Amino acid sequence: MKPRYLYPSDYYADPSANVFNGKLFVYPSHDWEAGAAFDDDGGHFQMKDYHVISMEDVENGEVTDYGKILDVEQVAWAEKQMWDNDVVEKDGKYFLIFSAKDYNGVFHLGVAVADKPEGPFIPQEQPMRGSYSIDPCVFKDDDGQIYCYFGGLWGGQLQWYKSPKQLLKEGIDLGPAADKKTQLFAPADVPALPSSVVRLSDDVMQFAEAPHDVIVLDKDGQPLKAGDPHRFFEASWMHKYNGKYYFSYSTGDSHFLCYAIGDNPYGPFTYQGIILDPVVGWTTHHSIVEYKGEWFLFYHDCVPSNDITHLRSLKVQRLFYNEDGTIQKVVNE
Numbered sequence: 001m002k003p004r005y006l007y008p009s010d011y012y013a014d015p016s017a018n019v020f021n022g023k024l025f026v027y028p029s030h031d032w033e034a035g036a037a038f039d040d041d042g043g044h045f046q047m048k049d050y051h052v053i054s055m056e057d058v059e060n061g062e063v064t065d066y067g068k069i070l071d072v073e074q075v076a077w078a079e080k081q082m083w084d085n086d087v088v089e090k091d092g093k094y095f096l097i098f099s100a101k102d103y104n105g106v107f108h109l110g111v112a113v114a115d116k117p118e119g120p121f122i123p124q125e126q127p128m129r130g131s132y133s134i135d136p137c138v139f140k141d142d143d144g145q146i147y148c149y150f151g152g153l154w155g156g157q158l159q160w161y162k163s164p165k166q167l168l169k170e171g172i173d174l175g176p177a178a179d180k181k182t183q184l185f186a187p188a189d190v191p192a193l194p195s196s197v198v199r200l201s202d203d204v205m206q207f208a209e210a211p212h213d214v215i216v217l218d219k220d221g222q223p224l225k226a227g228d229p230h231r232f233f234e235a236s237w238m239h240k241y242n243g244k245y246y247f248s249y250s251t252g253d254s255h256f257l258c259y260a261i262g263d264n265p266y267g268p269f270t271y272q273g274i275i276l277d278p279v280v281g282w283t284t285h286h287s288i289v290e291y292k293g294e295w296f297l298f299y300h301d302c303v304p305s306n307d308i309t310h311l312r313s314l315k316v317q318r319l320f321y322n323e324d325g326t327i328q329k330v331v332n333e
């Protein structure tokens, strides 16, 4: 299969692909030209609503856009920047978990509920208690437990939640870089800031526990370092293949999609390699899903818009595994 653009007539990004009722649904962010100035915190990503698209034949089939499923105006606690989202089903209800900024400029995760995968979704009045940062991926394990992987650096604010004091307790001394802002530029040889994972409550409305770090180890069993171009930055995704847990993510400023394998949803995960080399556009973001016996990688790039960062278009192509369970690198032609 050649890589296929999905819906290039509107700018969608950050695809979260899920199979519900025999159809493949993709929940993206909805990019548009808001005229906001570019900055390193992603201030130009001013998304204000979500759509959902579906298809029954990924390679050639028609793509249905169901229109708007949630608007920031409907969400009491959120002011702006509806970034990545994902949907999970439980007991016939569909829970859209999304990231947006509150009226103090702080990212949280919110929940909106629907009776159908195509919505409409009704938001909760408040964000999830204790939630922070961006890019939720909701993963339902075979035992029915639901986990949310989340977090993103720089504009995603994840670094705000790891204080230098806490890091010092973990044996990481940032030295002169020890304040919230400059922690981003931590010495290359300290462990990289990890993504977070949390089990969700039975009603899928709240965190059921304090979030855990998602540790990615190198082949020697050491956490990937801040200076490693393959370390976590944002865009977590979790899928299961042959009983193993595959944690995949974007490396942000080095622009790769990478993955690591573990034995349980919390990890640790052992780094395996690159899934996708940098695409056109600063960001790279993906999801991996099995549909009708084939595996697919959904991602985005900026080729149709020719924009440098934020007017992105969805793309999909097949994903293949080697016999040992490693993923074959995808070529983005």
Ligand code: FUB
Pocket: 013, 014, 029, 042, 045, 083, 084, 134, 135, 152, 234, 235, 283, 284, 285
């Ligand atoms: O879409 C806004 C942000 O760009 C996402 O949250 C990141 O993952 C990156 O794709």
